[in-house]
Amino acid sequence: MERDSTAGGAEDLLLEDTVSKLRAGSLHKHELAEAMEVEQEGLVEHQPLEQDDLNFEKWKPKPKPKRTLHEKIDDLKTYLWNAETKEFMGRSGKSWSLILLFYSALYIFLAAMFAGCMCCLMWSISPYAPTYNDRVMPPGMTMFPHVDVAHGFDVAFNASDRSSWRKYAKALEAHLKSYDDGVQDRRNINCEGNTYFMQDDLEESAERKACQFKRSWLGECSGMKDKDFGYSKGKPCILVKMNRILGYLPGQGTPVHVTCGVKKGSTEGLGEVQFFPENIFNLRYYPYYGKLRHVNYSSPLVAVHFPSVPYDTQLHIQCKLNGRGIINDSPTDRFLGSVSFTLQVGA
The missing domain is CATH 2.60.40.1660 (Na, k-atpase alpha subunit.)
Incomplete structure (x- = not known):
């Protein structure tokens, strides 16, 4: 019985040693793969430029074709009224209605608030004598x-x-x-x-x-x-x-x-x-x-x-x-x- 237990313990130690070596080997392989990938990227970065890459003319923005006066007038007419989309100055009738409604309501509110403030101010002061007299009492x-x-x-x-x-x-x-x-x-x-x-x-x-x-x-x-x-x-x-x-x-x-x-x-x-x-x-x-x-x-x-x-x-x-x-x-x-x-x- 003691021999069997000893033999079983040795086998377990041998198995653990084998697993640890395999794990170490896999980690080593992984590190090696990462190092090779970094080296490959460095080689790619230091590769000489191709002749086509040295052609700077192709990287320059291409000049826009000159537009004639007739084309500009047509674009302006389209901007003012686009018959296809039924838009005036880039907006539809509904969009213009909403904008006009919003600003009308905004300015009416501001005017009403200003008028209310002025009414409260005029109601609270007397036209015959100042509420606060900051003039000097000794006369000039x-x-x-x-x-x-x-x-x-x-x-x-x-x-x-x-x-x-x-x-x-x-x-x-x-x-x-x-x-x-x-x-x-x-x-x-x-x-x-x-x-x-x-x-x-x-x-x-x-x-x-x-x-x-x-x-x-x-x-x-x-x-x-x-x-x-x-x-x-x-x-x-x-x-x-x-x-x-x-x-x-x-x-x-x-x-x-x-x-x-x-x-x-x-x-x-x-x-x-x-x-x-x-x-x-x-x-x-x-x-x-x-x-x-x-x-x-x-x-x-x-x-x-x-x-x-x-x-x-x-x-x-x-x-x-x-x-x-x-x-x-x-x-x-x-x-x-x-x-x-x-x-x-x-x-």
């Missing part, structure tokens, strides 16, 4: 005549040369047309006192009354006695005013007054300065309620007269607003609470 200041935007507020002329100062007189005359006494009597009411003219108790859409500001109050600078506003005599006039700000109450209960002087140099070189009707902005012209409600509103003016300006001297003049809550020395905005200009009068 401007002057007339202002005839040359490119060169700023410069007034330079010769008293003996009418053509040099006529433009300034015409600009002042045009600006004062709405201040004529007859116009003010028809449009506005006569106000007295020096307090704010409050009209907040009226309905939002109700028209507000405006106080009169008559041209005759400007005296020597009204242009009624002297049509040349003093320019022909070398004694010019200018007009200054505050910019309009909706609902603004200047001076915090006290009038804002105006001063003018030489910005650079001695103040004595300017000579006497006269103001008409006075050098303050009366409080009865405030607050301003906007164009839709204050239809006939006339901004108050201060006329500045220079009766003794030296000839042939360029003066840098600055007029300032002075009062509570007024800023007139801003380094970034030269029109905030003040206005600067040059004045040069020649004989």
Whole structure:
């Protein structure tokens, strides 16, 4: 029994050894076949090119035959209307219908959405007063005549040369047309006192009354006695005013007054300065309620007269607003609470 078991074990070992050798041989043959295949591919890659392969002309794209004008016209006619396929510009009637329907619906939707947004916007805001007022509360200041935007507020002329100062007189005359006494009597009411003219108790859409500001109050600078506003005599006039700000109450209960002087140099070189009707902005012209409600509103003016300006001297003049809550020395905005200009009068 022991001999049989030993013999059976030896036979099993011999069989396993034989199987392993066969497997090793098959793996070796497989690796050998792969190596031969790679070598064959390398030989194919390094084979010399045939003569036919060196003929580069055959690889060049063949030129398209030139088409005649008649052929092009025929192609265009076919593109516009193909009688065989019943297509217009490459599309059938059904395709064109679907495209037109799609874009019509798209643009109708966009138009309706835009109209709805605009309606909501207009419904939510008031036409009489802005919802948010981002304008500065300290008012700006401007002057007339202002005839040359490119060169700023410069007034330079010769008293003996009418053509040099006529433009300034015409600009002042045009600006004062709405201040004529007859116009003010028809449009506005006569106000007295020096307090704010409050009209907040009226309905939002109700028209507000405006106080009169008559041209005759400007005296020597009204242009009624002297049509040349003093320019022909070398004694010019200018007009200054505050910019309009909706609902603004200047001076915090006290009038804002105006001063003018030489910005650079001695103040004595300017000579006497006269103001008409006075050098303050009366409080009865405030607050301003906007164009839709204050239809006939006339901004108050201060006329500045220079009766003794030296000839042939360029003066840098600055007029300032002075009062509570007024800023007139801003380094970034030269029109905030003040206005600067040059004045040069020649004989």
